[in-house]
Amino acid sequence: MEKEIIKIDGLFKEFISQDKSTKTEVLKGINVSINEGDFVVIYGPSGCGKSTLLNHIVGLETPTKGNVYLYEKNMNTLNAAQRAKVRSSKFGIVYQQSYWAKALNVVENVAVPLMIVGSGYKDSLFKAQAILGEVEMGQYAEKWPLQLSGGEQQRIGLARALVNNPSIIVADEPTGNLDTHSADYVMDLLQKLNKIYKRTVIMVTHNLAYLPLATKTIAMLDGRIVSEKKGELRAQLEGELKNLEKMI
Amino acid sequence: MKLKVIVRLSLKNLWVKKSRTIITTLGIVIGIGSIIFLVSLGYGLERLVTSQVTNFEAFTILDIPSANLKTLKIDQSVIDKTSALPHVQTVVPVDSIAGRLGRDGTGTSAETVVVAAGKDYWPMASISADKGSLPLADGQAMINRAALKLLGENEDQVIGQTMDLDLLIPAEIRSDNADSVKTVEKVPLKIVGVEKDEQSPIIYVPISLLNKNGADKFISLKLKADTKESIPELRKQLENLGLSTEYVGDTVDQISQVFVLFRIVLAIFGLIALLVAALGTFNTLTINLLERIREIGLFKALGMQNADIYKLFVTESFLIGAFGGFFGIILGLLMATAINALLAVFASKAGADTINLFVTPWTLELVVGLFSILVGLATGLYPAYRAIKINALDALKYE
Numbered sequence: 001m002e003k004e005i006i007k008i009d010g011l012f013k014e015f016i017s018q019d020k021s022t023k024t025e026v027l028k029g030i031n032v033s034i035n036e037g038d039f040v041v042i043y044g045p046s047g048c049g050k051s052t053l054l055n056h057i058v059g060l061e062t063p064t065k066g067n068v069y070l071y072e073k074n075m076n077t078l079n080a081a082q083r084a085k086v087r088s089s090k091f092g093i094v095y096q097q098s099y100w101a102k103a104l105n106v107v108e109n110v111a112v113p114l115m116i117v118g119s120g121y122k123d124s125l126f127k128a129q130a131i132l133g134e135v136e137m138g139q140y141a142e143k144w145p146l147q148l149s150g151g152e153q154q155r156i157g158l159a160r161a162l163v164n165n166p167s168i169i170v171a172d173e174p175t176g177n178l179d180t181h182s183a184d185y186v187m188d189l190l191q192k193l194n195k196i197y198k199r200t201v202i203m204v205t206h207n208l209a210y211l212p213l214a215t216k217t218i219a220m221l222d223g224r225i226v227s228e229k230k231g232e233l234r235a236q237l238e239g240e241l242k243n244l245e246k247m248i
Numbered sequence: 249m250k251l252k253v254i255v256r257l258s259l260k261n262l263w264v265k266k267s268r269t270i271i272t273t274l275g276i277v278i279g280i281g282s283i284i285f286l287v288s289l290g291y292g293l294e295r296l297v298t299s300q301v302t303n304f305e306a307f308t309i310l311d312i313p314s315a316n317l318k319t320l321k322i323d324q325s326v327i328d329k330t331s332a333l334p335h336v337q338t339v340v341p342v343d344s345i346a347g348r349l350g351r352d353g354t355g356t357s358a359e360t361v362v363v364a365a366g367k368d369y370w371p372m373a374s375i376s377a378d379k380g381s382l383p384l385a386d387g388q389a390m391i392n393r394a395a396l397k398l399l400g401e402n403e404d405q406v407i408g409q410t411m412d413l414d415l416l417i418p419a420e421i422r423s424d425n426a427d428s429v430k431t432v433e434k435v436p437l438k439i440v441g442v443e444k445d446e447q448s449p450i451i452y453v454p455i456s457l458l459n460k461n462g463a464d465k466f467i468s469l470k471l472k473a474d475t476k477e478s479i480p481e482l483r484k485q486l487e488n489l490g491l492s493t494e495y496v497g498d499t500v501d502q503i504s505q506v507f508v509l510f511r512i513v514l515a516i517f518g519l520i521a522l523l524v525a526a527l528g529t530f531n532t533l534t535i536n537l538l539e540r541i542r543e544i545g546l547f548k549a550l551g552m553q554n555a556d557i558y559k560l561f562v563t564e565s566f567l568i569g570a571f572g573g574f575f576g577i578i579l580g581l582l583m584a585t586a587i588n589a590l591l592a593v594f595a596s597k598a599g600a601d602t603i604n605l606f607v608t609p610w611t612l613e614l615v616v617g618l619f620s621i622l623v624g625l626a627t628g629l630y631p632a633y634r635a636i637k638i639n640a641l642d643a644l645k646y647e
């Protein structure tokens with residue numbers, strides 16, 4: 001029996017505009033369960049609430065109604081500081097766009113999550129350098145992140161997400177801005193992390209070609225989950241793919 | 249986060265915006281420098297004035313005048329009583345009467361004041377011989393330039409000469425109950441020294457000269473205590489004995505009060521400069537904040553605690569304040585030292601005494617240094633507060 005690490009229970013989210021005149025309901029009763037070692041792919045049209053859902057998982061948003069449980073702990077019971085602590089210790093987050101501390105070079109940027117959890121400066125840089133090597137970006141350590149290409153930046157972003165050795169990797173359209181080659185690299189890495197290192201991956205994508213990588217696919221539409229496919233989909237699709245290759 | 253790491257990140261942030269940081273810090277440097285410079289001038293001027301009034305030794309000395317004493321004339325018994333008080337090192341009497349000084353054979357004579365005192369009196373009253381020596385032994389006298397001038401004597405030849413002094417001893421300082429002034433004529437005195445005052449004619453003689461001629465009371469006493477600190481207690485005890493006291497510290501205190509005010513005025517000028525600099529710092533920190541909104545969003549998304557973000561910003565302003573304070577103090581000291589040195593050169597050329605127009609006590613440096621850090625911190629508080637109020641997700645979307 002696989003261990004359930006994330007459980008979302010009847011999640012509603014309503015945004016109130018600044019002048020309080022309009023309310024938009026973005027999440028309308030989401031129920032999801034994610035097991036340790038899952039590779040979850042969430043897809044759906046733009047504006048359906050995918051990013052908002054991820055933000056609830058990592059504790060950057062709080063529900064209007066409903067609960068998010070992380071390792072059986074109700075995130076609603078945590079204050080902002082405690083949620084930040086959870087984020088820094090449990091999650092590695094990758095965005096479509098790369099964000100950088102402008103005063104820091106590549107390796108220092110990658111080291112920030114370590115510094116956040118209390119490592120010393122030199123230690124953090126040492127580990128960050130090692131993880132940069134893992135994503136084949138070691139030689140860019142002393143460069144400024146903004147000098148690098150989008151693909152290179154995304155790899156460094158991945159390194160930063162992984163440097164704390166997080167058990168859950170949350171990726172919001174990580175390949176959205178990338179050319180195919182760079183995108184493939186990112187996807188290979190995520191797959192490797194999932195398959196070999198048994199990390200749980202939760203990814204949002206618009207690229208349906210990545211669906212076969214998932215152990216669970218979640219289709220969203222207008223704040224609701226419209227289809228949730230579990231289990232052997234990946235194996236099934238992998239099998240089909242092989243058949244197709246044979247036919248060709 | 250480790251404080252060391254926070255400081256390092258803050259330093260990097262400041263370093264990346266080198267010119268902005270340097271200009272901002274320079275503002276603080278100038279503000280702090282002008283405070284040090286101006287307040288040092290205040291201290292220096294005070295020192296100049298009070299050193300005219302007194303030397304350090306003078307703060308251990310009390311005067312006990314008899315002028316306003318109706319019931320008590322100062323005589324040997326008073327000297328004995330006061331000498332016996334704790335913390336008293338010496339008590340010396342002084343009399344001052346009228347006299348007429350003349351020279352045998354020349355026929356010239358001059359009215360002078362005769363100051364008669366015990367031998368410890370002279371250094372305590374800062375009276376010294378410009379030429380020759382003090383009148384310490386019987387039959388000796390020291391004459392000042394004003395008296396020499398009246399007599400038409402040459403100061404280079406007068407030492408060693410004998411002069412005649414008529415003493416007019418008033419009844420108040422005698423115990424013989426006669427009413428009138430007692431005149432003692434033509435006491436021969438050997439001139440052993442010349443005092444430099446050219447204002448009014450004075451001849452200085454040992455107190456024994458008056459004692460021998462029937463004066464056994466004194467116009468006033470000078471009392472030397474072991475330390476400055478024992479003065480207040482001593483004054484109380486002397487007042488209990490029915491004696492009044494005069495203390496140079498009283499005058500100096502009054503002068504000091506005036507100078508405290510003067511320094512405050514000078515400091516306010518410096519503070520205005522610092523205030524402008526503080527506004528500049530505030531402006532810089534706000535710009536830094538606005539430029540780093542996304543970065544703050546990122547840090548929050550990565551799980552950085554608000555407390556750490558707060559520290560990150562406050563540390564930057566702290567560093568600006570600390571660097572500004574440090575270099576500001578150096579700037580102020582440099583300017584003060586330079587002007588002092590310049591004055592010293594002029595003074596030595598003019599053959600005058602060197603004066604220090606600027607005096608900077610280390611306490612001033614300490615207080616101003618701490619103040620600079622405080623100002624730095626204060627300007628950082630609001631931007632830091634704004635930083636932690638930022639919503640992470642909004643910040644990541646911020647353009």
Ligand SMILES: Nc1ncnc2c1ncn2[C@@H]1O[C@H](COP(=O)(O)OP(=O)(O)OP(=O)(O)O)[C@@H](O)[C@H]1O
Binds near residue numbers: 026045047051052
């Ligand atoms: N802070 C907010 N205030 C108001 N509305 C918001 C806020 N955040 C998101 N929304 C709205 O919620 C809806 C869902 O947004 P969300 O970013 O979750 O969509 P998404 O599925 O990730 O879309 P995309 O694929 O374009 O990234 C959108 O209509 C968006 O405008």
Ligand SMILES: [Mg+2]
Binds near residue numbers: 050051052172
């Ligand atoms: Mg999105």
